[in-house]
Amino acid sequence: MNQLFPIFLNILAPVFVLVLIGYITGPRLKLEANTLSRFAYYLVTPAFTFNIFSAAEIRADLAVRMGVFIVVVTGATVVVAWLVARLLRCPPTMTSAYVLAAAFGNVGNFGLPIVQFKLGDEALVAASFYFLVLSFFGFVVGVMAATWHQGTGWRAVLAALKTPAILAVIPAFLLNWFDVPVPIYVSRAAGLLAGALIPSMLVTLGVQLAGMGMPKFNRDVVAASLVRLLVGPALALLLAVPFGLTGIERGAGIIQASMPVAVLAALIALEHRLMPDFVTTVALFSTLASAVTLTVVLSLV
Numbered sequence: 001m002n003q004l005f006p007i008f009l010n011i012l013a014p015v016f017v018l019v020l021i022g023y024i025t026g027p028r029l030k031l032e033a034n035t036l037s038r039f040a041y042y043l044v045t046p047a048f049t050f051n052i053f054s055a056a057e058i059r060a061d062l063a064v065r066m067g068v069f070i071v072v073v074t075g076a077t078v079v080v081a082w083l084v085a086r087l088l089r090c091p092p093t094m095t096s097a098y099v100l101a102a103a104f105g106n107v108g109n110f111g112l113p114i115v116q117f118k119l120g121d122e123a124l125v126a127a128s129f130y131f132l133v134l135s136f137f138g139f140v141v142g143v144m145a146a147t148w149h150q151g152t153g154w155r156a157v158l159a160a161l162k163t164p165a166i167l168a169v170i171p172a173f174l175l176n177w178f179d180v181p182v183p184i185y186v187s188r189a190a191g192l193l194a195g196a197l198i199p200s201m202l203v204t205l206g207v208q209l210a211g212m213g214m215p216k217f218n219r220d221v222v223a224a225s226l227v228r229l230l231v232g233p234a235l236a237l238l239l240a241v242p243f244g245l246t247g248i249e250r251g252a253g254i255i256q257a258s259m260p261v262a263v264l265a266a267l268i269a270l271e272h273r274l275m276p277d278f279v280t281t282v283a284l285f286s287t288l289a290s291a292v293t294l295t296v297v298l299s300l301v
Contacts, residue, residue: 008295011117015110016291018199022206033211036204044200045108046168047193049128053172054182054190056125066126066253067133069243073235073257074137078102081227094220097275099145100268101224101282104138105232105259107131109201110290115252116198118298126252132166134256139163142265146272205287208263215281225261225286229293233258237300251301258297260286 025031081102085095105111108131115127175182182190215221236257240250261283269279 003299004295007298008291011114011298012291012294014117015113015202018202019206019209019287022203022208023210024206025203026207026210031207033204033208036200036207040197040201040204042164044193044197046164047190048197049132049165050168050172051187051190051194052125052128053169054175054187056176058125058129062249063129065243065245066129066249069236069239069245070130070133070253070257071137073232073239073253074103074105074134075141076235077227077231077257078141080231081224084223084227088220088223090220093275094278096145097269097278097282098220098224098227100142100265100274101261101279101286102228102231103141103145104262104265104268105134105228105256106205106262106283106287107134107256107259109205109262110287111256111259113198113202114294114298115255118255118301119248119251123248123252126249127256130253130256132169135163136161136166138262138265139268142268143272146268146274205263209284209287212266212280212284215284216277217281217285220278221281221285224282225289228261228282228286229258229290233293233297254297254301255294258290258294260290 022031026033078099081098082095085098090098111131112124112127115123119127174180233254236254240246240253245253261279263283266276266280266283268274270276
């Protein structure tokens with residue numbers, strides 16, 4: 001118990017400080033969340049993934065185990081969210097919103113810096129791998145949940161495959177696989193841009209949260225948030241051993257499975273008219289509540 005406050009102060013507080021900076025300065029400086037998020041999405045994140053995976057050393061069998069592990073954990077969390085919504089007798093649209101929230105954790109803005117602060121720079125490869133897998137999974141399952149009645153599942157898969165972060169991994173892996181040295185001017189340019197990822201994403205998250213307005217918390221907001229914050233880490237802690245994950249791969253997987261709902265889930269809900277106010281409120285509430293749940297999770301990793 002004595003370890004919880006130092007964990008929060010040294011690992012989570014720096015993350016929340018940058019989010020708070022974005023939250024306070026965003027409206028005052030008239031920063032546009034859409035512009036900032038597009039900068040991170042289309043430029044900084046691809047540079048980061050290219051920079052990481054062009055030099056990463058990760059065994060194929062370990063990568064498969066990590067990928068299957070995190071998909072099973074998140075998939076089971078989605079099933080639990082669906083069951084909770086059904087037990088609470090939620091209408092179909094609310095049930096889909098529960099599923100969307102459970103599928104899309106904030107593994108980029110939040111997950112990467114927290115893994116780095118807890119496990120060190122060497123954990124960024126594992127954290128980034130989980131980030132890519134979960135981003136693909138969250139995008140596909142989230143869009144399918146939001147558009148279930150429209151039959152656009154395959155379009156969601158294709159759109160996820162075309163995300164910049166995933167596309168940037170392809171040349172990175174090819175260069176790595178064939179042991180082709182990256183030109184110095186390319187590696188340095190990518191490295192400089194990649195260094196902006198964590199601070200820019202955290203400040204952007206604050207700006208996005210500031211634009212959400214005054215939230216209205218209710219039973220469903222709390223229930224959907226708790227499924228995301230409690231079920232994911234509990235399953236990850238239980239399943240890490242059967243999947244043979246230890247050390248950094250285990251810790252990074254558990255932490256990434258513990259993230260609050262991503263703001264991108266709210267954007268998907270808005271785009272497809274799936275109770276955007278509800279999903280936005282869940283993203284905000286789960287982010288605030290994660291200050292407590294993540295402190296406990298980090299003490300167990």
